[in-house]
Amino acid sequence: MPELPEAETIARALREGAIGRTIARVRVIRPDVVANPARLFQRRLVGRRxxxxxxxxxxxxxxxxxxxxxxxxxxxxGRLLMYRVGRPRRADMPPHAAVILETDPPGMIVYDDVRRFGRLELLDAAGWAARSAALGPEPLEDSFTLDVLGAILAPSRAPIRSLLLDQRKIAGVGNIYANEALFGARIHPARLAGTLQPAEVRRLHKTIRSVLARAIEARGTTIRDYRDPNGDSGGFAPRLVVYDRAGSRCRRCGTVIERTVFGGRSAFFCPSCQPAARVRVIRRRRNART
DNA sequence: CATACGTCCTGCCAGC
DNA sequence: TGCTGGCAGGACGTAT
Incomplete structure (x- = not known):
């Protein structure tokens, strides 16, 4: 669930509370969320600052x-919850705690995850560098220019919403913000990425960045599960314009928002503001090879 | 190579 | 009131 703005909100909050602490004890309650062998994970983590x-x-x-x-x-x-002083009372322990890091000075960082799709992985510098290299550019960095986005989109035959979810192409965008950015850019989510016109790419570049930045300012979106390390919800949900709003009216034109499914995920859009692809001539070049 | 689909897991909610 | 099916913010592995 958590996308770039939620992860950024969590990282910022933990920077306040966790930097400088030493990990005194590691409890792995649900080994399936740890990518390393649990014993190794514990042994390597204990004593680290x-x-x-x-x-x-x-x-x-x-x-x-x-x-x-x-x-x-x-x-x-997944949630990363920070307890700055001592430990929570039993009744206050998160119900799906999967990994607990006890710290010195006394405190706790708890990884809690109902569905356990999340992962904790301990890596050396080279291992992390390799993982990071497999991811696409960070959309909020200055280096993510209009030309960079254009070069990612142009060769792709995938629906633009699917491409935005592909972490190897662009890092950090998930289903909420992909849908929101496409609405802002007035692009139908099923449009094929390589068919976007220059003006559409320009609008999309702008709306990807603006929606992510505004969501960070609001400390993320809570539909249901997301919480920051203090247990607080994000404030961006009321600002969503299409995501999870099927059947409601478009805030811009009043048309009823629709939901459709492709790539196994819901896409939300305003059929009036985001018209489907024009009927287009299918150009097929004869290939030299068989 | 790129794209599409099923799968992992639990809980919630609408509809009957 | 209780049950059932559908759906959920992600991402990996496999098939095509």
Missing amino acids: ILDLQRRAKSIVFHLDDGSLLAVSLGMT
């Missing part, structure tokens, strides 16, 4: 004092 926290795509990355990195991918329902 947290030097820094970063976000990459939808992952939160702990930088540890031996040069290793702990990458946390939240899946659909």
Whole structure:
């Protein structure tokens, strides 16, 4: 569930509370969320000090004092909860705690995940570099220019919504913000990426960045499960214009928002503001090879 | 190579 | 009230 803005919100909050702490004890309650063998994961983590926290795509990355990195991918329902002083009372423990890091000074960082699609992975610097290299550019960085987006879209035959979800192409965009950015750019989600006109690419470049930035300002979107490390919901849900609004009226034109499914995921759009692809001539070039 | 689809897992909610 | 089917913010592996 959590996409770039939610992961960024979590990383920022943990920067406040977790940097400088030493991991004193590691409890792996649900080994299936740990990518490493659980014993190894525990042994390597205990005694490490947290030097820094970063976000990459939808992952939160702990930088540890031996040069290793702990990458946390939240899946659909993962949460990183921070208890700055001591430990929560039993009744206040999150119900689906999967991994618990007890810290010194006394405190806790709890990874909680109902569905357990998330993963915690401890990597050395080279391992993390390889993972990061497999991901596309960060859409909020200055290096993510209009030309960079154009070069990603042009050769693709995938529906634009599917392409936006492909982390190897662009990092951090998930289903909520893909749909929101496409509405802002007035592009139907099923349009084939390579068929977008220059003006449409320009609009999309702008709306991808603006919707992500505004969502970070609002501390993320909570549809149901998302919480920040303090347990608080994000504030962006009321600003969603199409996601999860099928049957409601478009805020721009009043047309009823529709929902359709492709690539196994829901797409939401305003059929009036985001018209389907024009009937287009199918151009097929004869291939030289068989 | 690129794209499409099923799968992992639990809980919630609408509809009957 | 209780049950059932559908659906969920992700991403990996396999098929085509």
